[in-house]
Amino acid sequence: MAAAEGGEVKLIGSWPSPFVLRARVALNLKGVEYEYLQEKPGPKSELLLRSNPVYKKIPVLLHHCKPVCESMIIVEYVDVVWAAATRAILPADPYERALHRFWAAYIDGKLFPSVVAIAKDEPKMAKVEAVEQLHTGIKLMEEAFERLSKGKGFFGGDAIGYLDIALGCFLGWFKVCEEVTGLKFLDEEKSPLLVGWAERFCSDEAVKDVMPENERLEEYTKLCRAFAAD
Amino acid sequence: MKAVVLLDFWASPFGQRCRIALAEKGVEYEYREENIHGDKSPLLLQSNPVYKKIPVLILDGKPVCESLIIVQYIDEAWPDRAPLLPADPYARAQARFWADFVDKKVRRCSPCVRSMSSIRNTAFLVPSNVFTHQVCESAKKLWTPKGEAQDAAKEEFIEILRLLEGELGDKKYFGGDAFGFVDIALVPFTTWFYSCETYAGFSVEEAVPKLVAWSKRCLERGSVAKSLYDPLEVYEFVKKIFG
Numbered sequence: 001m002a003a004a005e006g007g008e009v010k011l012i013g014s015w016p017s018p019f020v021l022r023a024r025v026a027l028n029l030k031g032v033e034y035e036y037l038q039e040k041p042g043p044k045s046e047l048l049l050r051s052n053p054v055y056k057k058i059p060v061l062l063h064h065c066k067p068v069c070e071s072m073i074i075v076e077y078v079d080v081v082w083a084a085a086t087r088a089i090l091p092a093d094p095y096e097r098a099l100h101r102f103w104a105a106y107i108d109g110k111l112f113p114s115v116v117a118i119a120k121d122e123p124k125m126a127k128v129e130a131v132e133q134l135h136t137g138i139k140l141m142e143e144a145f146e147r148l149s150k151g152k153g154f155f156g157g158d159a160i161g162y163l164d165i166a167l168g169c170f171l172g173w174f175k176v177c178e179e180v181t182g183l184k185f186l187d188e189e190k191s192p193l194l195v196g197w198a199e200r201f202c203s204d205e206a207v208k209d210v211m212p213e214n215e216r217l218e219e220y221t222k223l224c225r226a227f228a229a230d
Numbered sequence: 231m232k233a234v235v236l237l238d239f240w241a242s243p244f245g246q247r248c249r250i251a252l253a254e255k256g257v258e259y260e261y262r263e264e265n266i267h268g269d270k271s272p273l274l275l276q277s278n279p280v281y282k283k284i285p286v287l288i289l290d291g292k293p294v295c296e297s298l299i300i301v302q303y304i305d306e307a308w309p310d311r312a313p314l315l316p317a318d319p320y321a322r323a324q325a326r327f328w329a330d331f332v333d334k335k336v337r338r339c340s341p342c343v344r345s346m347s348s349i350r351n352t353a354f355l356v357p358s359n360v361f362t363h364q365v366c367e368s369a370k371k372l373w374t375p376k377g378e379a380q381d382a383a384k385e386e387f388i389e390i391l392r393l394l395e396g397e398l399g400d401k402k403y404f405g406g407d408a409f410g411f412v413d414i415a416l417v418p419f420t421t422w423f424y425s426c427e428t429y430a431g432f433s434v435e436e437a438v439p440k441l442v443a444w445s446k447r448c449l450e451r452g453s454v455a456k457s458l459y460d461p462l463e464v465y466e467f468v469k470k471i472f473g
Contacts (some may be wrong), residue, residue: 054331054393068323070330080319094306100292105296106280140280 009034012048015212018112019071020059021169026075026089028206029224032081039183040224072104075165090162096148097162100155103144104166111137117171118177119221127181134177134185141167142191145187149193160204168201172217174194179218233237234259237274237286241267241467243337243418244297245285246457253453254312298329301414315411325405328397329415330468336419337391384430388437395441402447409451413444417454420445424461425468 002158011027011034013020026225039045039058051067057087061068061077068077079089080117090097111134117130148163155163174185202211234258236252238245252259264274264284277286277293287294287303294303305314315322315460394416398404404412422435435442448454 035256063320066320068320068327070327073323073326073330076326077319077323080322093293094303095289095294097306098299098303101299101302102294105299 008062008064009119010037010165011035012037012045012051012060012062012076013058015040016217017058018169018173021172021210021212022071022165023024023059023061023074023078024210025160025165025169026078028210029089030078030085032078032082044228046131071188072101072162072166074109075162079162080168087159089156089160089165091156099144099148100162100166103141103148103163106137106140107166107170109165111170112143115173115177118180119173120224131181136187138174138194143193145193145197149197154197160201164197164201168198168207171198171202172212172214175214176217176221180221233290234351235262235288236260236369237262237271237277239264239283239284241459241464242274242284243422247297247414248285248287248300248304249303249457250417250436250453251314253457254314254409254414255304255308256311257308257355259302284317298333301411305411308401313408313410314414316408323403325411328394328404328412332394332412332415332419336394336416384432387426387430388432391434391438391441395438398444399439400440403444409448413448418446418458420448421458421461421464422468425465428465429468 009027009032011020013023013036018056024036037045037047039048044056046056048060049056051062052058052069055069057069059069059071059074061074062127063077063081068074075089090100114130114134114137118127121127144163145155149157152158154160155167160168171186177183178185186194200203201207203222234252234257236245236248238248238261240263246420251262262271262273271281273288274284274286275282277288278284278295281295283295285295285297285300287300289307294300301314315325373434397412401407404416420442423445426432427434449458
C-alpha cells in the first residue's frame with residue numbers, strides 16, 4: 001500500500017453510487033490507504049455539506065483535509081498526486097487523453113441519465129427514449145473500445161485506465177437496467193468486446209472488493225422506486 | 231487543410247473558449263465558419279459524428295470535440311508556453327471543478343440553450359450534456375415574458391454569478407495572477423450579460439461588481455479581445471433568435 005503522501009486521505013461516499021465507485025477504484029489502483037466515510041441515509045452529514053457546499057453531493061475526496069469534488073476530477077487528481085505509485089490512469093499522449101475525456105463526458109451526459117430514467121423510473125425522460133439512448137450509447141462505447149484498446153484488454157491498454165473507470169463503474173447499474181426492463185444491454189452478439197472487458201474489469205483486484213453486488217443494487221433500486229411511488 | 235483547423239461559429243461561447251486558448255498559446259490555425267442556418271458541412275459531420283456540433287479542433291486530421299476538452303488538449307499539446315492550468319494538482323482540480331460548474335450552471339441560463347424545437351438544426355446552440363431538458367426549461371424562463379417563472383430564473387442566474395464571484399474573491403483572475411482555465415471557460419458568456427439584462431430586467435454589475443471588473447480585465451488581453459464580440463452585436467444576434 002502506498003503511503004498517504006504526507007497526509008491522511010478520506011473519501012465521503014455512498015455504496016450504490018457509481019461515481020463513488022470511480023474514486024474508490026482509482027485509489028485502489030494506486031494502492032492508497034484511505035478512510036471510507038459512508039454517508040448514512042437521511043440528512044447529509046455536516047462534513048459533506050462543508051466539503052461540497054456547491055453541490056452537496058458525494059463523492060468527495062479529502063486530502064490533507066482539502067476537498068476534491070466530482071468523480072472524474074477526483075480520478076485525475078489521484079492519478080497525478082500518486083503518479084509514482086503505479087502506472088498512470090490517464091494515457092500520456094494528449095490526443096488519447098482528449099479521447100478518454102470525451103467518452104467519459106459522453107457517459108456522464110448520455111448514459112447516466114438513461115440509466116437513472118430506467119432504474120428509477122424517472123419521469124424526466126421517457127422510458128422508450130432512455131432505452132434507445134442506452135442501446136446507442138453502448139454501441140458507441142463498443143466501437144470506442146475497439147479503437148482505443150488497440151487489441152488489448154482495457155480502454156487504457158494493458159490495465160485499467162481513465163475510461164475503464166468511467167464506464168466500468170456503471171456495470172452494476174447496467175445489470176439493474178436489464179433486470180428492470182427484461183432487455184439485454186451488454187450482450188455477446190452486439191457488444192462482444194465490452195462483454196469480455198466487463199468480466200476483466202469486475203474481476204480486477206482494484207474493483208472486485210468495492211463493486212456492489214447485483215442483488216444489493218436490485219434491492220436498493222426496488223426501495224427507491226417504492227419511495228418514489230409513495 | 232492546414233495542420234490546425236477550428237470548426238466554429240462566430241457567436242458561440244464554446245468556440246470562443248477554443249479561440250482564446252489558441253491565441254494564448256500563439257498557435258496559428260485555420261478558422262472555418264460553420265453555417266448554422268444551413269446544412270452542416272461534411273467535415274463537421276465526419277469530425278463530430280456523435281454530437282454533430284461545433285467547436286471541433288482538428289489537428290493533423292484528428293478531431294477533438296467538446297470545448298473544455300479542446301482547451302485542455304491545447305494546453306497539453308503545447309506545454310512549452312502559457313500554461314492554462316496550474317501546476318499544483320489541487321489547484322488543477324479546483325480549476326477543473328469551477329470550469330465544469332460554468333458548464334453545468336452558467337450555460338443553462340444563457341440564450342444559447344434555448345428551446346430545441348426552434349433551433350434543432352443549429353450546430354452549436356443545443357448543448358450536448360445531460361441537462362438538456364432542465365436547461366431548456368430554465369432558459370425558456372429567463373428569455374420569455376415577465377412573470378414568476380422569469381423572476382425565479384433571474385434569481386437563480388444571479389445566485390450562480392454570486393457563487394462564481396465568491397470563488398474569484400479579490401484575485402486578478404480565477405487562478406490568481408495567471409489567466410487560465412476557469413477564466414477561459416467563463417469569459418465568453420460575459421458578452422451575453424447585456425442580452426440577459428435587457429430581456430430579464432436587471433443589472434449584472436449591481437449584482438456582481440467584482441465579476442464585471444474581472445471580465446473587463448480579461449478583455450484587456452489580446453487573446454480575449456480578438457475572440458469575443460461586442461455585447462451589442464451579440465444582442466442583435468439574440469434578437470434574431472428570440473424576436
